[in-house]
Amino acid sequence: MDTHDQYGTTRSTEGLTSCPRVRRGWSRSSPRPFRGAALRLLAVAGAGALTLTVGQMTPLGPAPQQAEAKDDKQVLTVAVAQSVDSLSPFLAARLVSTSIHRLMYEYLTNYDPKDNHAIPGLATKWEPSADKLTWTYTIRDNSKWSDGKQATAEDAAWTFNTMMTDEGAATANGSFVANFRTVTAPSPTKLVIELKKPQATMAALDVPIVPKHVWEKVDDFSEFTNDKKFPIVGNGPFVLTAYKADSYVRLEPNKSFWRGAPKFDELVFKYYKDGDAAVAALQKGEVSFVSGLTPAQAAALKTQQDVTVNDAPGRRFYALATNPGAQAKNGKKFGDGHESLKNQKVRQALFTAVDRRTVIDKVFQGHAVEGEGYIPPRFSPYFWKPADGQQIAYDPAEAARLLDEAGYKKNGDGKRVGKNGEPITYRVLCHATDPPDKAVGKYLQEWWGKLGIGVSLDCRDNVSDPWLAGEYDLAFDGWSVNPDPDFVLSIHTCAALPATPEDIGATDNFICDKKYDELYDQQLAEYDATKRAEIVKRMESRLYDTGYMNVMAYPNAVEAYRTDQIASITKMPEAAGNIYGQDGYWSWWSATPAAASESSDDSSQTGVIIGIVAGVVILAGLGAFFALRRRATAEDRE
Amino acid sequence: MTTTDPDEPMPAPDEPVMARDEPEMARDEPVPARDEPLTASPAPAKAGPGALARQRRRASAVRFWQRYRTHRSGLFGLAALALFALVALTAPLTVGSDVQSVTGAPGRPMESPSLEFPLGTDQFGRSLFGLVVWGSRVSLLVGLLATVLSVAIGALIGITAGHFRGWFATVMMRITDWFLVMPTLVLAIALATVMSRSLGTIILAIGVTTWPTTARLVRAQTLAVESRPYIERAKALGGGHRHVMSRHVLPNVMPLVLAQTTLIISSSILAEATLAFLGLGDPTVVSWGGLLQDAREAGAVSAGKWWYLVPPGIAIAVVALSFTLCGRAVESVLNPKLGVAR
Numbered sequence: 001m002d003t004h005d006q007y008g009t010t011r012s013t014e015g016l017t018s019c020p021r022v023r024r025g026w027s028r029s030s031p032r033p034f035r036g037a038a039l040r041l042l043a044v045a046g047a048g049a050l051t052l053t054v055g056q057m058t059p060l061g062p063a064p065q066q067a068e069a070k071d072d073k074q075v076l077t078v079a080v081a082q083s084v085d086s087l088s089p090f091l092a093a094r095l096v097s098t099s100i101h102r103l104m105y106e107y108l109t110n111y112d113p114k115d116n117h118a119i120p121g122l123a124t125k126w127e128p129s130a131d132k133l134t135w136t137y138t139i140r141d142n143s144k145w146s147d148g149k150q151a152t153a154e155d156a157a158w159t160f161n162t163m164m165t166d167e168g169a170a171t172a173n174g175s176f177v178a179n180f181r182t183v184t185a186p187s188p189t190k191l192v193i194e195l196k197k198p199q200a201t202m203a204a205l206d207v208p209i210v211p212k213h214v215w216e217k218v219d220d221f222s223e224f225t226n227d228k229k230f231p232i233v234g235n236g237p238f239v240l241t242a243y244k245a246d247s248y249v250r251l252e253p254n255k256s257f258w259r260g261a262p263k264f265d266e267l268v269f270k271y272y273k274d275g276d277a278a279v280a281a282l283q284k285g286e287v288s289f290v291s292g293l294t295p296a297q298a299a300a301l302k303t304q305q306d307v308t309v310n311d312a313p314g315r316r317f318y319a320l321a322t323n324p325g326a327q328a329k330n331g332k333k334f335g336d337g338h339e340s341l342k343n344q345k346v347r348q349a350l351f352t353a354v355d356r357r358t359v360i361d362k363v364f365q366g367h368a369v370e371g372e373g374y375i376p377p378r379f380s381p382y383f384w385k386p387a388d389g390q391q392i393a394y395d396p397a398e399a400a401r402l403l404d405e406a407g408y409k410k411n412g413d414g415k416r417v418g419k420n421g422e423p424i425t426y427r428v429l430c431h432a433t434d435p436p437d438k439a440v441g442k443y444l445q446e447w448w449g450k451l452g453i454g455v456s457l458d459c460r461d462n463v464s465d466p467w468l469a470g471e472y473d474l475a476f477d478g479w480s481v482n483p484d485p486d487f488v489l490s491i492h493t494c495a496a497l498p499a500t501p502e503d504i505g506a507t508d509n510f511i512c513d514k515k516y517d518e519l520y521d522q523q524l525a526e527y528d529a530t531k532r533a534e535i536v537k538r539m540e541s542r543l544y545d546t547g548y549m550n551v552m553a554y555p556n557a558v559e560a561y562r563t564d565q566i567a568s569i570t571k572m573p574e575a576a577g578n579i580y581g582q583d584g585y586w587s588w589w590s591a592t593p594a595a596a597s598e599s600s601d602d603s604s605q606t607g608v609i610i611g612i613v614a615g616v617v618i619l620a621g622l623g624a625f626f627a628l629r630r631r632a633t634a635e636d637r638e
Numbered sequence: 639m640t641t642t643d644p645d646e647p648m649p650a651p652d653e654p655v656m657a658r659d660e661p662e663m664a665r666d667e668p669v670p671a672r673d674e675p676l677t678a679s680p681a682p683a684k685a686g687p688g689a690l691a692r693q694r695r696r697a698s699a700v701r702f703w704q705r706y707r708t709h710r711s712g713l714f715g716l717a718a719l720a721l722f723a724l725v726a727l728t729a730p731l732t733v734g735s736d737v738q739s740v741t742g743a744p745g746r747p748m749e750s751p752s753l754e755f756p757l758g759t760d761q762f763g764r765s766l767f768g769l770v771v772w773g774s775r776v777s778l779l780v781g782l783l784a785t786v787l788s789v790a791i792g793a794l795i796g797i798t799a800g801h802f803r804g805w806f807a808t809v810m811m812r813i814t815d816w817f818l819v820m821p822t823l824v825l826a827i828a829l830a831t832v833m834s835r836s837l838g839t840i841i842l843a844i845g846v847t848t849w850p851t852t853a854r855l856v857r858a859q860t861l862a863v864e865s866r867p868y869i870e871r872a873k874a875l876g877g878g879h880r881h882v883m884s885r886h887v888l889p890n891v892m893p894l895v896l897a898q899t900t901l902i903i904s905s906s907i908l909a910e911a912t913l914a915f916l917g918l919g920d921p922t923v924v925s926w927g928g929l930l931q932d933a934r935e936a937g938a939v940s941a942g943k944w945w946y947l948v949p950p951g952i953a954i955a956v957v958a959l960s961f962t963l964c965g966r967a968v969e970s971v972l973n974p975k976l977g978v979a980r
Contacts, residue, residue, distance in 0.1 A: 279940035296748055296761070297937035358741070362762055365747055430921075435935040438921045439740075439761065445922055446741045457921050459835060 074593040076264040077287040079278035088226040089208035090169040095581045102585045104234040105208035113572045113586040116483035118203040137191040142258045145211045146239045153185035158212035168222030173207045175490035198525040204484035237589040263592045291559035291580035295365035306564040312576045313378045314557040320550045321477040326470025326510040334501040335470020347547030349402035353447045355394040363439045371551035374540045384537040416452040425454030429475035432459040437476040567594040705971040712967025718960035726774040737768030738924045758945035761936040770949045776925035781907035787845030792852025800860025818850040830918040844909045863890045893972035900965030904958035926950040
């Protein structure tokens, strides 16, 4: 792009007499000064080449030290791409942030890595009263905050009370405490929660418990991001010691962690916004673990030595969400979603024209399961499939019929027009960092294009702004589901809508459906696991029928790690599960370092030798070149 | 185009650019060929001024071609460009727009080159050969349009700044300087980020960031032209600002602008590829840079699927090189200061 040197260079004034020999070179300036210049250049080039060689040689010194340092400190480096939305547990909703919070803070309960049942966390046991409205938790006495203070029931009570009273603190996990009447801590080891109505999620409160003595100084929970003072006081298996946005998150093991200290000396989440760069780093051994591999990357890594590829059923769903008209709890409408999407028939027509089989085969290339219901099959108690008559199968003709029925007919150009007479073009919000979004977007463009509907893909690095403002028509959406599905169900209730258009609600897509909300309340109040699962399935059925969310796939967790750096690591579920983004801290807490290998020293030696040889060759080449040039100019002079 | 002088004849609208920069003519004759009367009515076969003008134009075109022909690299560039233009223009006939369809993709994902798919397939199973051919349309189109925009802005600012001088020129040149010192790529990325992702955005982002060099060059040439005596004569005859700029200055800076255009096109194509590669292009449009971006996102680099990366990369390099070679050749033919055949 820089062309401004085109006319800046000195032009020859030699005229037409110059002979063809000059063509090859740049020596259009008069010969005499050139000779001096050539000598100078030669000297400079020689010096440059020497510096180059020296530059290559210097690693000889530091390299062994570095290796030693590495032996001293076992670092587990994990490549991540998703940006941290907030380090405050009251605000964080993204997978990377909540996973890190699992490492930093202990929750009341945890999930067993084998079968997801609730096991002790900060609480050692929990029991309900006879009417199941009062729950008593026994808080363990061997959990300390990293600043030395004891973690007590008072901290837990304060955390919950803050979320109940402060709107800002309820941003991320408010759904868990919406039904709490009071939370008290009669003694340091006893936490009592009284409920308004029965709540089924009492053994699965996915809420990080924060130290009261640190957090009570915070003024505004909706602003405080918890990333100013390091190390951040916590009681999880790791302590966060450093963080730089989109650069790294550094954690050190909590030596006094009650379940046992992690084996690695340091855990670093390092940012690679580019998937191929992360894979290259894994291949070179700069990172120990990479997740979110593309099919091609997985296939390539499978053949690589010292790398294990884990391809397991994931806990995510991958969906296409519609904007049903953004609204706030106070009834105010905002955003500019297309009016046609308020029509259920239109939504269903759009999804009837989506061939999920192709998405699985072509985009995920088999590394995913075809999606229908809201909750992935991995959580079998809640997994639901539409009945035969209910199912929205791929059928473009049916889709066209539904659109005609809804009154969106084709105009003379074959484009369907909206109520305002304008051809319909939907803006589809996609994550620029997520390759499947773009790929599926291309298919949508063709599938819906055949229906007469235009698609403009709006791919952004950060989709939050238009999303929260309701300024989109459809969006690629996906959530990681917890063993207890309450949270992912709660984000579609009316209660999750933002209070006013200016606020941020927990809502996913501004969905507000009475029937769904009724069922949500029912399931939350149902203690019988089987009955509750039935209600959850009815909710999924309702969500499916509304056509607000079209689940296209349940992507596998496709990830890889270096076996020469990580000897063993726990998957969740253990038999076939994911490593990154677990419901718990199992993977990083359990990871054991592999015995140090010596191969790296050899390679650096070879590198140095190659560097020296290359330097010498360049030097010799330059010397010969300038010698030749000098001769050429000498000839020119005659 | 209004002329202030009623006696001033209208020039032929389709007058070739090259006719204007006859070095000898510019030096010896204050009024160049373009001021010859219009040949609106069929001119007599001989001796008419229109016929004379045509003759002279033809002669200078021939002379231009004869000079250009001596540049072997320029000929190579021209041949390569002609080939690419042919490929791009005939793409609807040869590969058809179906080639970019993902739903009708004929192959399996990332197949290696075979007889059926000479350059293999991409992540959707589309033929990469077809995509590279089809992508040439967008890459060339964006390169050309962005260049036209860039050169138009540059020429406009350069001529006006050179003509009016004074505070206007100072302001314009400071703006130019500002754009000149701004890192072009960063500015283009910023522009492409804030605007919606479309071809228009890319064209605009490249166009408004690459014009300063043209503006500077054109201004310098304008100053040189305006110091010639015939400009003074034109003014004395009542030629206004617009007349002087459009009838005298513009034709004389045209050769420079033309050479600059051919040189900027190559950097525009590279810039388009860069922006598309960085994911700032329209993801649904097939272009060479977009193909590279797709390849990177699909993990073709680490998976060693070279056929996904190499063809679009080579295509970009060859086209950029061809334009540069042509530009250099045109430049040395048209710019009297260079004078020498290289």
